[in-house]
Amino acid sequence: MTDQPTETGLKEWLLSDTPQSVAQARCQRLYLAWLSFSANPIAMLGLTIIVVLVGMAAAAPLLTGGDGTEQALANRLQPPSIAHWFGTDELGRDIYDRIVWGARITLYIVGLVAIIVVPIGLLVGTVAGYVGGWVDIILMRVTDIFLAFPRLILALAFVAVLGPGLENAVLAIALTTWSPFARISRAETLTIRNAEHILAARVQGASTARIIVHHVTPLCLSSVIVRLTLDMAGIILVAAGLGFLGLGAQPPLPEWGAMISTGRQYMLDQWWVATIPGLAILIVSMGFNLLGDGLRDVLDPRSGGTS
Amino acid sequence: MSQDTVNAKTTIEAAGRISRSALPSRLFAIAKHGFSILLTFVGLTAITFIIGRVMPADPVLAIVGDRASNEVYEAMRLQLGLDKPLIQQYLIYLSNILQGDFGTSIMTTRPVLDDIIRFFPATLELATIATIFGVFLGIPMGVLAAVNQGRLIDHVIRIIGLFGYSVPIFWLGMVALLIFYAGLGWLPGPGRIAVYYDGIVEARSGIILLDSALQGEWEIFWNALHHLVLPASMLATFALAYIARMTRSFMLDQLNQEYILTARVKGLSEGAVIWRHAFRNVLVQLITIIGLTYASLLEGSVLTETIFAWPGIGQYITTSLFNADMNAVIGGTVVVGICFVGVNVLSDILYRIVDPRSHD
Amino acid sequence: MDKPLLNVENLSVSFDTPKGVVEAVRGISFQVGQERLGIVGESGSGKSQTGRAILGLTLGRVEADRIEFDGINLHKAPARTIRAIRGRRISMIMQDPRYSLNPVMTVGWQIAEAYRVHTNATKREAKQHTLDMLATVRIREPEKVYGLYPHQVSGGMGQRIMIAMMLIPGPDLIIADEPTSALDVTVQLQVLAILDDMVRDRGMGLIFISHDLHLVSSFCDRILVMYGGQIMEVLEAGALDQAEHPYTKGLLNCLPDIDRQQGTLPVLRRDDAWMNRKGGAGGDVP
Numbered sequence: 001m002t003d004q005p006t007e008t009g010l011k012e013w014l015l016s017d018t019p020q021s022v023a024q025a026r027c028q029r030l031y032l033a034w035l036s037f038s039a040n041p042i043a044m045l046g047l048t049i050i051v052v053l054v055g056m057a058a059a060a061p062l063l064t065g066g067d068g069t070e071q072a073l074a075n076r077l078q079p080p081s082i083a084h085w086f087g088t089d090e091l092g093r094d095i096y097d098r099i100v101w102g103a104r105i106t107l108y109i110v111g112l113v114a115i116i117v118v119p120i121g122l123l124v125g126t127v128a129g130y131v132g133g134w135v136d137i138i139l140m141r142v143t144d145i146f147l148a149f150p151r152l153i154l155a156l157a158f159v160a161v162l163g164p165g166l167e168n169a170v171l172a173i174a175l176t177t178w179s180p181f182a183r184i185s186r187a188e189t190l191t192i193r194n195a196e197h198i199l200a201a202r203v204q205g206a207s208t209a210r211i212i213v214h215h216v217t218p219l220c221l222s223s224v225i226v227r228l229t230l231d232m233a234g235i236i237l238v239a240a241g242l243g244f245l246g247l248g249a250q251p252p253l254p255e256w257g258a259m260i261s262t263g264r265q266y267m268l269d270q271w272w273v274a275t276i277p278g279l280a281i282l283i284v285s286m287g288f289n290l291l292g293d294g295l296r297d298v299l300d301p302r303s304g305g306t307s
Numbered sequence: 308m309s310q311d312t313v314n315a316k317t318t319i320e321a322a323g324r325i326s327r328s329a330l331p332s333r334l335f336a337i338a339k340h341g342f343s344i345l346l347t348f349v350g351l352t353a354i355t356f357i358i359g360r361v362m363p364a365d366p367v368l369a370i371v372g373d374r375a376s377n378e379v380y381e382a383m384r385l386q387l388g389l390d391k392p393l394i395q396q397y398l399i400y401l402s403n404i405l406q407g408d409f410g411t412s413i414m415t416t417r418p419v420l421d422d423i424i425r426f427f428p429a430t431l432e433l434a435t436i437a438t439i440f441g442v443f444l445g446i447p448m449g450v451l452a453a454v455n456q457g458r459l460i461d462h463v464i465r466i467i468g469l470f471g472y473s474v475p476i477f478w479l480g481m482v483a484l485l486i487f488y489a490g491l492g493w494l495p496g497p498g499r500i501a502v503y504y505d506g507i508v509e510a511r512s513g514i515i516l517l518d519s520a521l522q523g524e525w526e527i528f529w530n531a532l533h534h535l536v537l538p539a540s541m542l543a544t545f546a547l548a549y550i551a552r553m554t555r556s557f558m559l560d561q562l563n564q565e566y567i568l569t570a571r572v573k574g575l576s577e578g579a580v581i582w583r584h585a586f587r588n589v590l591v592q593l594i595t596i597i598g599l600t601y602a603s604l605l606e607g608s609v610l611t612e613t614i615f616a617w618p619g620i621g622q623y624i625t626t627s628l629f630n631a632d633m634n635a636v637i638g639g640t641v642v643v644g645i646c647f648v649g650v651n652v653l654s655d656i657l658y659r660i661v662d663p664r665s666h667d
Numbered sequence: 668m669d670k671p672l673l674n675v676e677n678l679s680v681s682f683d684t685p686k687g688v689v690e691a692v693r694g695i696s697f698q699v700g701q702e703r704l705g706i707v708g709e710s711g712s713g714k715s716q717t718g719r720a721i722l723g724l725t726l727g728r729v730e731a732d733r734i735e736f737d738g739i740n741l742h743k744a745p746a747r748t749i750r751a752i753r754g755r756r757i758s759m760i761m762q763d764p765r766y767s768l769n770p771v772m773t774v775g776w777q778i779a780e781a782y783r784v785h786t787n788a789t790k791r792e793a794k795q796h797t798l799d800m801l802a803t804v805r806i807r808e809p810e811k812v813y814g815l816y817p818h819q820v821s822g823g824m825g826q827r828i829m830i831a832m833m834l835i836p837g838p839d840l841i842i843a844d845e846p847t848s849a850l851d852v853t854v855q856l857q858v859l860a861i862l863d864d865m866v867r868d869r870g871m872g873l874i875f876i877s878h879d880l881h882l883v884s885s886f887c888d889r890i891l892v893m894y895g896g897q898i899m900e901v902l903e904a905g906a907l908d909q910a911e912h913p914y915t916k917g918l919l920n921c922l923p924d925i926d927r928q929q930g931t932l933p934v935l936r937r938d939d940a941w942m943n944r945k946g947g948a949g950g951d952v953p
Binding site for chain 1: 343346347350351353354355358359362363369462465469470472473474475477478479481482484485489602603605606607609610613624625628631633636637639640643644647648651
C-alpha cells in the first residue's frame with residue numbers, strides 16, 4: 001500500500017478495514033460519521049442553514065449596503081421592494097441590512113454562552129463524578145438548584161438587577177444553561193471512572209487532575225456537544241425573548257428579538273417590520289435543532305433517529 | 308429436591324425478603340427525597356436573595372423606588388436589616404417567605420402575595436389547557452411517527468414538531484393575531500375577556516371559564532373561551548411539538564428492544580405490539596415529560612401573556628420589571644420557581660408509583 | 668422421518684450499510700423434520716438471521732425460492748397467515764430473558780397473553796394454563812412467580828419462563844436462538860434438560876442455534892455448520908469425527924480435550940475460498 005493517498009486511493013484509504021496509524025483510524029471514524037450524517041437529509045438541511053448563518057455573519061459588510069443603523073426618516077415603513085428587499089422599519093433603516101448584521105449578534109450570543117457554559121459544565125460534572133463523596137453531593141445540589149429554575153424567569157430577574165445589555169443577557173442565559181452539561185458530564189464520568197484504562201493511568205501515577213483533563217473529559221465531549229447543539233435553539237429563543245422585552249442588546253443594535261418588539265406596534269399595517277426578524281429566528285432555531293438531531297443520530301444512533 | 312427447585316425456592320424467598328424489608332427502607336427513601344426537595348427550595352430562595360438583595364447596588368432603592376420619601380427609605384432599610392450580617396438578612400428573608408410575606412408592590416401598593424394569588428389562575432388556565440392539548444395530540448403523533456419511521460408521515464410529523472419546538476412563541480402569537488384577529492376576524496383580540504364583561508362574574512376560583520359556567524353566565528363563558536383560543540393554541544403548539552418529539556424518541560427506543568421481538572414471535576398484532584407492549588414502557592417516561600412540559604408552559608406564558616395582554620403571572624412579572632418593582636419581580640420568581648419544583652416533584656412521585664422497577 | 672416440517676430453499680438475507688451491502692445469509696437450503704437440528708457457527712456466520720428469517724422477523728432483506736411450512740410458503744404468505752403461524756405453529760426462544768421479556772408486565776401475564784392470542788380462552792382459563800405450564804418447566808410456587816416482574820427473576824428461571832411462554836400455544840417447530848448462552852454453566856444444563864423433555868414429550872421439531880459445537884453435538888441429531896452465511900457441512904451428531912470440511916475439522920480441533928495431550932491449541936484457519944462456494948445445501952431429511 002502506498003504512503004500517499006492518491007485521488008482514487010483516498011476513498012480506499014478512508015474505508016480500509018486495517019488502519020495503519022492512529023491518525024488514519026481517527027480520519028476513518030470521522031469519515032464514516034460524515035457518511036452517516038450526510039445520508040440524513042434533515043441533518044444536512046440543518047448544517048446548511050447554520051453554514052449560511054455563519055457565512056452571512058462573516059460576510060456582512062459584503063452582503064449589505066450599510067450596517068443597518070443609518071436612519072432615513074423620509075423612507076420609513078416602506079414595504080419590501082427591489083431597493084429594500086425586506087422593506088424599511090420605523091426609522092427608515094433597511095431591514096435586510098439589519099437582519100444580516102443581526103446574524104452577528106445572534107452568533108455572538110450563542111458563541112459566548114457556549115464558551116462559558118461548556119467548560120463550567122464539564123468541570124463541575126467531571127470533578128463531581130470522578131472525586132465522588134462530599135464534593136459530588138455538594139456540586140450536584142448546586143447543579144440541581146440551578147436546574148430547578150425556570151430559565152427565562154431567572155434570566156429576567158438577573159437582568160432586572162444588573163440592568164439591560166447584551167453582556168448581562170449573555171451572563172443571565174449562561175447561568176441558567178450550564179446545569180444540564182454538568183449532569184451529562186457527571187453521568188458519563190461515572191460510567192468511565194471504573195474503566196480499565198483509567199485504572200491503568202492511575203497505576204502509572206497520573207494525578208487526579210491529569211486523569212480528569214486528559215482521559216475523562218475527552219470521552220464526555222461528544223455527549224456534551226450533542227446536547228449543546230440541541231440547546232442552542234433554546235438559547236436563541238431565550239435571547240430573543242429577552243431582546244423582545246428590551247433586556248438584551250440595546251438600540252441601535254439590530255438584535256432580532258428587539259426588532260420584533262419595536263415592530264410590534266406597526267404589526268397591523270406594516271407587518272414586515274416585526275414578521276421578518278421572527279422568521280429569521282425561526283429558521284436559525286430550526287437549523288440548530290436539525291443539526292443537533294443529526295449529530296445525535298450519528299454519535300448516539302439508538303436514540304431515535306432514522307437508522 | 309433437584310437443583311433447580313432449590314434455585315427456584317431461593318429466588319422466590321429472596322423476592323419475598325425484598326418486599327418485606329421494603330417498608331422501612333421506603334420510608335427512608337421518602338425522607339431522603341423530602342430533604343432533597345427542601346434543600347432545593349432553600350437554594351432557590353438563596354439565589355433569589357442574592358439576586359434581589361446582594362447584587363443590586365442599592366437594594367433598598369430597588370424595593371421602594373426612586374419616588375419614595377426619606378422616611379419610607381429609612382423604614383425599609385431597617386426592615387431589611389441591611390446593617391446585620393448577610394446570613395441573618397437571608398434568614399429574615401427566608402422566614403418572611405415561609406410566612407407568605409413577599410413584601411409590598413410599589414405598583415399596586417398591595418402585598419405581593421395578594422397580587423400573585425390574583426394573577427396566578429389565569430396562567431394556570433392557559434398552561435393546563437395547552438398541556439392537555441399537547442398530550443392528547445402530541446402522543447398519538449409521536450407514536451405514529453415512530454411506527455412509520457423513515458416514511459412520509461414520519462417526516463411530516465417531525466417537521467411539525469420541529470416547527471413548534473423552534474418557533475419563538477411570542478412572534479407566533481403576533482402573527483396569529485394578525486391573521487385570525489386583524490385579517491380574518493375569526494377570533495377576538497388581546498385580553499382575557501371583552502372589556503364590557505370584565506368583573507361581572509364573581510371571581511370564586513379565579514378561572515373565568517369555571518366561574519362563569521358555575522354561575523350560568525353562558526355568554527360570558529363563550530366570550531372567555533374565544534379569548535382563550537389563540538394564546539392557548541400558541542402554548543399548545545410548543546407542548547404538542549415537545550411531547551410528540553419525546554414520544555417518538557422513546558417509542559423508537561422501545562421498538563428496538565428484544566421484548567418487542569418476543570411479542571411479535573408470539574403472534575401478536577402490530578397494534579398490540581405497539582400499544583400494549585412498547586407504549587406501556589414509554590408511558591412511564593412520558594410522565595416526567597408531561598411534568599416538564601407543564602413547568603415550561605408556566606414559564607413560556609411570560610412572553611405569551613405580554614402579547615395577548617393576558618393578566619397572568621408572566622405579565623405581572625414583566626410589568627413589574629419595567630416599573631423596577633423588585634419585590635414583585637423577586638416574589639413572582641420565587642413563586643414560579645416553587646411551582647416548577649412542585650411539578651417536577653409530583654411527576655417524580657407518579658413515576659415511582661407507576662414503574663415496577665423502582666419498587667425495590 | 669417422511670415429510671419435513673420445514674423446507675428452506677435458497678434463503679438469502681442482506682442488509683444495507685454505509686459501507687455497502689452485507690450478505691448475512693447467502694442462498695442456503697435445508698430441511699427440518701421432527702428432529703433436532705443444530706445450527707453452529709461463529710458470530711456473523713448468519714445463523715441467528717436464518718432463524719429470524721424463517722419467522723419473517725429479520726430487519727434485512729429476505730430472498731428465497733421457498734420457505735415452506737406445512738404446505739404454506741412463508742416467504743410469500745400474507746401478514747395475517749404469518750401472525751397466525753407465529754407462536755401457534757412455529758415459536759422462538761431468545762437468548763437473554765433480561766431483555767426478551769417486557770419489563771413492565773408480570774411474567775405470568777406475558778405467558779397468559781401468549782396463550783390467549785391463539786385461543787379464545789378467558790383470563791381465568793389462561794391463568795390456569797399458565798400455572799400448569801410454569802409447573803411443567805419445574806418452577807415451584809407458580810402462583811408466586813406468576814406475579815413477579817422480569818427483573819425479579821434469575822437468569823435460569825427467566826429462560827424457563829421464556830420456554831413456558833413459547834411452548835404454551837403448542838407449536839410444532841421451535842427455534843432456540845442461543846437459549847443457554849446467557850446462563851451460568853450449571854443452570855445451562857437444567858434449562859436444556861427441561862427443553863429436552865418438552866421437545867420429546869410433544870414431538871416437536873427443534874432448530875437449536877448456537878456457537879457451542881460441543882453443546883449442539885450432545886443435544887441435537889443433525890448439525891449444520893455455517894460460516895460466512897453459507898452452510899459448510901452437514902453432519903450427524905454422532906459422526907463428528909467423520910467431518911470432512913476443513914472448517915469443521917478446525918472447529919473440532921479448537922475444543923480443548925482433557926484427555927488429549929496438547930502443546931498449544933491449534934488456531935482456527937479461515938479460508939476465503941470457502942466463501943466462494945455459492946449456497947451450500949443442508950442435505951435432505953434422511
